[in-house]
Amino acid sequence: MQDWRIKAESELTGIRIKRDAPMAKLTTFKIGGPLDLLVEPENLDDLRRVLTFCRDQEITWLIIGRGSNLLVRDKGIRGIGIRLAGSFVEWEADETRVTAGAGVILTDLAKGTACLGLTGLEFACGIPGTVGGAVFMNAGAYDGEMSRVITIVEAFDALTMELIRFTSAELEFGYRHSRFQKESKLVVTSLTLQLQRSDPEDANHKITELTCRRENSQPLDMPSAGSVFRRPEGYFVGTLITEAGLRGFAIGGAQVSTKHGGFIVNKGNATAADVLALIKHIQKVIKERAGVELIPEYRIIGEE
Numbered sequence: 001m002q003d004w005r006i007k008a009e010s011e012l013t014g015i016r017i018k019r020d021a022p023m024a025k026l027t028t029f030k031i032g033g034p035l036d037l038l039v040e041p042e043n044l045d046d047l048r049r050v051l052t053f054c055r056d057q058e059i060t061w062l063i064i065g066r067g068s069n070l071l072v073r074d075k076g077i078r079g080i081g082i083r084l085a086g087s088f089v090e091w092e093a094d095e096t097r098v099t100a101g102a103g104v105i106l107t108d109l110a111k112g113t114a115c116l117g118l119t120g121l122e123f124a125c126g127i128p129g130t131v132g133g134a135v136f137m138n139a140g141a142y143d144g145e146m147s148r149v150i151t152i153v154e155a156f157d158a159l160t161m162e163l164i165r166f167t168s169a170e171l172e173f174g175y176r177h178s179r180f181q182k183e184s185k186l187v188v189t190s191l192t193l194q195l196q197r198s199d200p201e202d203a204n205h206k207i208t209e210l211t212c213r214r215e216n217s218q219p220l221d222m223p224s225a226g227s228v229f230r231r232p233e234g235y236f237v238g239t240l241i242t243e244a245g246l247r248g249f250a251i252g253g254a255q256v257s258t259k260h261g262g263f264i265v266n267k268g269n270a271t272a273a274d275v276l277a278l279i280k281h282i283q284k285v286i287k288e289r290a291g292v293e294l295i296p297e298y299r300i301i302g303e304e
């Protein structure tokens with residue numbers, strides 16, 4: 001065992017820690033080798049202690065949300081993976097203003113706010129990540145996007161160890177983009193949303209309708225990490241892949257979904273190497289056939 005892990009266990013007392021956590025259990029793809037140390041801070045004080053330890057010991061770290069946009073390589077992740085727990089998974093509504101910790105599950109928040117008769121977040125009812133991951137990715141669906149409902153995001157700066165408050169305008173939101181993607185020292189800790197008052201029945205009806213649309217078009221019964229590629233200007237990825245005859249094409253345990261060409265599913269025993277080889281093959285075929293460069297939307301992480 002590496003020395004720094006013994007030190008982490010003795011210094012980070014009171015915080016849940018697990019050695020060699022299998023990333024296959026921490027991702028929706030069910031793929032990925034071990035993470036050296038999984039640490040679960042429950043409040044800002046815990047988070048500060050963890051990040052101070054990482055800074056002082058020069059240990060690399062990253063935040064793991066629900067792992068629903070992650071492809072983790074087979075050798076796993078070196079360093080510390082931080083999963084926000086405790087007070088970070090709480091949310092509350094004050095009239096039409098909603099405040100949520102970064103660890104809250106987005107689908108729960110979308111359904112919970114709809115039940116309170118608030119409209120605006122229904123688009124997110126099928127996005128299986130955390131609030132923090134959704135801010136990081138500016139997640140969106142069915143003409144909705146996080147950037148349209150967020151007013152404030154609070155983030156913890158791992159260099160200064162201070163909490164910073166950002167307005168939406170400061171977050172550089174774009175298509176599946178936010179400033180957090182280029183500032184790895186920032187941990188999103190909470191957000192504030194501005195929603196509108198509505199009839200709970202209407203909001204719940206919209207959730208049911210969007211859930212049906214998703215169930216009919218996406219392979220939700222198999223492990224995946226959502227859309228493989230970013231949407232290229234002027235094209236639909238699913239259509240390009242379907243027209244190229246790649247639906248159902250498999251390498252090892254990784255298969256282009258037979259239901260939606262834009263998804264790769266894990267048939268049960270897929271490795272990250274299988275998925276990466278399949279991505280490469282799809283990119284090559286689509287480039288040759290349609291002249292379109294496909295760029296992965298997944299965050300591909302871990303030791304090469």
Ligand SMILES: Cc1cc2nc3c(=O)[nH]c(=O)nc-3n(C[C@H](O)[C@H](O)[C@H](O)COP(=O)(O)OP(=O)(O)OC[C@H]3O[C@@H](n4cnc5c(N)ncnc54)[C@H](O)[C@@H]3O)c2cc1C
Nearest residue numbers: 065066067068069129130132133134136139140141188226
């Ligand atoms: C079946 C399925 C359907 C999906 N449909 C959609 C969809 O319709 N629209 C869409 O946009 N996405 C969709 N996704 C992708 C995914 O759910 C989103 O990208 C989601 O926002 C990722 O959140 P997460 O918590 O799982 O983040 P992770 O996958 O755990 O992490 C993604 C990135 O965010 C970073 N991160 C996470 N939390 C924080 C934080 N608190 N502070 C700083 N950085 C953080 C991580 O370090 C990582 O780099 C889908 C995925 C699946 C499996």
